[in-house]
Amino acid sequence: MKKQENDILTQVGPGTPMGRMLRQYWTPAIRSSALEADGAPVPVRLFGQDFVAFRTTDGRAGFMDEACPHRGVSMALARNENNGLQCIFHGWKFDVTGKLMDAPAEPAARREKFCASIKVNRYTAREAAGVLWVFVGEGDAPKFPDFEFATVSEDQVHMRRGVLHYNWLQGVEAHIDSSHVPFLHSGYLVQNKSAGFVEQGNLEALRLMLLDKAPEFEFETTPWGLREGALRDIGEGRANARIREIALPYFTFIPGPPNGQCYARMSTPIDDDTTAEWYIVYDPVRPITEEAIRGQFGYMSDDPDDFATNLGSRTNQWGQDREAMKEGHFSGLTKGIAFEDFAVQASMGRRVDRSLEQLGSSDTIIVKVRRLLMEAVEAFQQGRPAPWRDGFDYQNIRSQSISYNKSEDWRRYAYKGAENGPGRVAEKI
Ligand code: FES
Ligand SMILES: [Fe+2]
Structure with a gap:
């Protein structure tokens, strides 16, 4: 990869090619419960831009630029009452749709006309899965990504955010890279104490991963991105496929136990050097x-808006425990699986220079995804619409770990939610 290509893939600020394209997708901004009716507006940084999220008296959520459209005072300081956000400098007051309701310092006779003439940047927002999602791109918002997790009832989904000090693409590349699992995470897999990840049928799939650390990878391009099968021979004419679904540009769905919990990850840009890691x-x-929530998040900071505050940093080598390594823990990062991922990504530096990498065949998925992203950005710059937003049913995206006869194609077992009904693993089609 050329350095210039690396810049295109990683820079997300206003006006950058990737920044423009990524803004064309619904993006998680803040957990719904962080917004209180008439409570303090919450500053939110996305794509190197500053916004505020707030909840009105009647419970609706709004999202607008942090800077007051008058002279730029932070709307995070604003009063929030009577269904409006009122700037504390000169009292301009905005409703949840971004309309300027009042500019009390203007002469009463022409106030209404004046208010109507003011342009306010407010954005389409919607709550799902306990999170406020926003669209801050050009034109109309696309169809909402109503993945399975966004449509189940509230008590069937749990979502938290970690704030990490590396570029968004490093986050995505960690989640899509299944070849690191039997190495970086083997400490947990071996000891069967992966903080919630190892349970029920998952154990069997993880045992297989350790048995064969160099599976064959096969791919299938899908309308939402791609699907990866990590294929392992399990003897007696049968094979195992761990099927990972990648819904570009942000989502990775990781196989969980059969008929059990499902896992998804999103790495969305806060700015070029900072990423929100959403764990679902x-x-x-x-x-x-x-218990399941404790199992997933028990070792992390209690703050659901930033669960990685206790990750550590370069200064303390992310708490790496050399004694544990001597005793058989592979990485020595003993807090948990997610923190192993975060520490290695952070150790690369804030924005890794991909022109210095030397890739092997186990990196095929990384190369494929970079190519898809690059092609998409180039097409978008030429005026084509952003891809991966329509023409498929989000409900059909779920990862799995399956065993099948080797004479067959694992792709035939990919999850088809609509055909199989909710909560069922795909069977032989
Ligand atoms: S800066 Fe906000 S009302 Fe003047
Ligand atoms: Fe990982």
Whole structure:
């Protein structure tokens, strides 16, 4: 990869090619419960731009530029009452749709006309899966990504955010790279104590991963991005496929236990050097238990808006434990699987220079995704619409780990939610 291409893929600020394209997707901004009716507006940074999210007296959520359209005072300081956000400098007051309701310092006779003439940047917002999602791109918002996790009832989904100090693409590339699992995470897989990840049928899939650390990878391009099968021979004419679904540009769906919880990850840009890692656990049929939440997030900071505050940093080598390594823990990053991922990504530096990499065949998926992103950005710059937003049913995207006869194609087992009904693993088609 050339350095210039690396810049195109990683720079997300206003006006940059990737920044323009990524803004064409619905993006998670803040957890719904962080917004209180008439409470303090919450500053939110996305794509190197500053916004505020707020909840009005009647419970609706709004999202607008942080800078007051008058003279730029932070609307995070604004009063929030009577269904409006009022700037504390000169009292301009905005409703949830971004309309300027009042500019009390203007002469009464021409106030109404004046208010109507003011342009306010407010954005389309919607709440789903306990999170406020926003569209801050050009033109009309696309269809909302109503993935399975966004449509199950509230008690069947749990979502948290970590704020990490590396570029968004490093986050995505960690989640799509299944070849690191039997190495970086083997400490947990070996000891069967992966903080919630190893459970029920998942154990069997993880045992297989350790048995064969160099599976064959096969891919299928899909309307939402791609699907990866990590294929392992399990003897007696059968094979195992761990099928990972990648819904570009942000989502990775990671195989969970059969008929159990499902896992998804999103790495969305806060700015070029900072990423929001959204961790999603959902169960298509039953409520998520407290125990399952503790299992996933128990070792992390209690702050659901930034669960990685106790990750550590370069200064303390992310808490790496050399004694544990001597005793058999592979990475020595003993807090948990997610923190292993975060520490290695952060150790690359804030924005890794991909022109210095030397890739092997186990990096095929990384190369494929970079190519898809690059092609999409180039096409978007030439006026074509952003891809991966329509022409498919989001409900059909779910990862799985399956065993099948080797004479068959694993792609035939890919999850088809609409055909199989909710909560069922795809069977032989
Ligand atoms: S800066 Fe906000 S009302 Fe003047
Ligand atoms: Fe990982």
